[in-house]
Amino acid sequence: MRTLRSVIRIAFVGITVYSVLSSVLIYIFLQWWATGILKAGSIKDPENNASLCTPGHRPFNVLSHDFTPRDEIALHGWWQDQATVKSDVQCFNEPWALCSTAFSITCKPTTVRAVYQHVSFKRHLKLQSFRLSVRASAEQLESQAPDSFLGALVLVKLSDGSEEYHTVNFSPSTSTLTQRDGLYTVSRPSFTIFTATVMLSCYGYAGTVHFTDVVLTPITQQSTLCGPEQFIEDCPESIKDTRSKPRIRHELILGKAKPSSRKRHLTKDIALVTQLSMDRLPVLQHTLQHWEGPVSLVVHVPVKAGQPDSDWQKLYIQKKLQNLKLHPDSHVTLAYESVTYRDYPINALRNLAIRQSSCEYLLLADADFQPSPDFHKHFLLSTRSLSSADKTAFVVPAFEYIDTPQKSDGVPQSKDELMQLLHRQDPFVQPFRQDVTPDSHRMTDYWKWYRTNQPYKVLSFSDKYEPYVVLKNTAQLPIFDERFSGYGMNKITHVTELFAAGYTFYVLPDVWLIHVPHKPSAYFVDHIQNPQHRLQNRVQRFEFLVDILRRYSLGSCNTKKPVSR
Incomplete structure (x- = not known):
């Protein structure tokens, strides 16, 4: 009987000590996190010595996590093609990896499957760089086309109306959760970024890919700008179309x-x-x-x-x-x-x-x-x-x-x-x-x-x-x-x-x-x-929606005066 009591006391003491230590660790973490948020500090991007505005030393994201409502004429969020992209919780089988919301795309060998998000930056900021980070894992992907593609493709519209591309590629053997990121900078110092359209896509494969933690963070010299709303245009301006028109x-x-x-x-x-x-x-x-x-x-x-x-x-x-x-x-x-x-x-x-x-x-x-x-x-x-x-x-x-x-x-x-x-x-x-x-x-x-x-x-x-x-x-x-x-x-x-x-x-x-x-x-x-051709077409769609929202004073442009053709 005494032995049983001793075991119970030891177990009780162990549980108490464990609970106290856990509470202390949680308190320390919350103090550190809250202090970081209040300071709203910035860190330096090592590649160009500019400020990567990061509240609490955690990169903020100008991309929304939501899907665009199908019953609205809207720009906000991830827009799906006709082929449905699922947003579901994935628990990746990795050490220290938590469950997270992911976009699950069923890849097809003969057609591009994708989801898109369009971002219009405030032009007076004169942005010239951003960093894109993506994590992905694939399930039994089989390449069935010589020009297959897996990853993120970004079409960037510049201040002169021209286009540039930024790519974050993944290997089809990405069976474990893998992170890829890349820095985009305009090709000429006189250019600034007007819009960026992100496409998460696969083509030429059979199988399923999961994209998660898609983060696009502007790089700016102004460290006081530390939130998506300070970078994103509520009612974007139209973009000049510089492509040659049919005669x-x-x-x-x-x-x-x-x-x-x-x-x-x-x-x-x-x-x-x-x-x-x-x-x-x-x-x-x-x-x-x-x-x-x-x-x-x-x-x-x-x-x-x-x-x-x-x-x-x-x-x-x-x-x-x-x-x-x-x-x-x-x-x-x-x-x-x-x-x-x-x-x-x-x-x-x-x-x-x-x-x-x-x-x-x-x-x-x-x-x-x-x-x-x-x-x-x-x-x-x-x-x-x-x-x-x-x-x-x-x-x-x-x-x-x-x-x-x-x-x-x-x-x-x-x-x-x-x-x-x-x-x-x-x-x-x-x-x-x-x-x-x-x-x-x-x-x-x-x-x-x-x-x-x-x-x-x-x-x-x-x-x-x-x-x-x-x-x-x-x-x-x-x-x-x-x-x-x-x-x-x-x-x-x-x-x-x-x-x-x-x-x-x-x-x-x-x-x-x-x-x-x-x-x-x-x-x-x-x-x-053709993933690049598909993205160009979808960017045209987003630019069309910008014109429609302004012309008919819809959505975030409902306080603006209609714009004539």
Whole structure:
């Protein structure tokens, strides 16, 4: 009995001593940490002898830990592509490593997977350097592409409008939690940093990578600036676009030119407004198979720089158009452009097609989409009960053939026939991009569309939503942003501006579009497989959002006056 009491006393004393020592150590640590915070000191960056502003000797971070809300037009936080990036708690199997929140990306061998954050610095600070630190671990990554990439890529916009890149690479064998960091400094002393866009990405691998503790810390000579809010612009200024723009000369080869007077004479009709390249002309045979209304078509014609236009191109196009039997009020425009320009100027061509149309309503669709039969009749019947307000966008649900259709397959003549193709044992049609980017058309609510015969309102905004729409042809109609060319963000940004401008979206119940499959373009392949090209496109998106926030006084810019185009 005495032995048991002795053991209990010894255990009690041991626990008491352990508790006291733990409390003392915690107290000492808290005192040290609080003192550091109060002093808000700075340390020297050893590479350039400048101050690395660090409250409490812990580098502060101008990057947010949050995701950008998908239902807002916003710049703050990490923005995801269509492929979901998970934010979850990872407990890394490392000595002294704690559990932490990480971005988990499922890598794909054939496409870039990434998450992005855009930072606009206050320009009067004249920043010239920052340090980026990232920790990562990978699970069984297998390289399946010669130009594979794993790590962080930063696109820096400078005061003269030029771009520079900063890269933090990781090895695919990073099975343990590994930290990498790097210092970025402008290439010329006269430059300062306006913006930095960070992309955490993997390409060419199969497996999963986890990124955590992503810290971007500005390096400054002003040691009194010790917080993100002192560096970040609430309502950023627009950035000058220094890239060369496409030089397009256009020629109207069918239809009457619109009068130059400001008075608009519009016909009570709906025009299919579209554009395409010369090699895609055969697809019009399918697209216009059941379209009976006017068409406003722009055909992109590549020409060699410094050489006169070739007559054969115009003759070839005119011959193809003769077989289409276009509506008398149609307009066809040739857009000549030098082949030295890299990307297909899709939004410039869309805007040209809009300007050429003289119809009251415009169906904005790509040339590889078939409108449903009797589109005009069903459009008028569906919209009869709705307000004819100028700021109404009528959503046309989009579908796609699962397999390439044959001539013998025919085209669904009614909604009932379309429903049979959708829901039969071996479906032949499905909602557009359902398997690849389901959020692109999720807000259309296809299941509701299947069951209704009345128009219904799209209830909320999504930054992934990019429906095809019918719009009223007004002088105030927002046009497509021409900074976007090639593939990526060219249409979704237009939908975003329609929401920002106060448009109300209604889904039409008895009309639809069906996408005809075709070979992917070189622009599409470059977009999904080139990390640098993808980042450039996403930076354009962020710069577009800056302009939208200022133009419509949204978000952090809601106290500013709207900026005209």
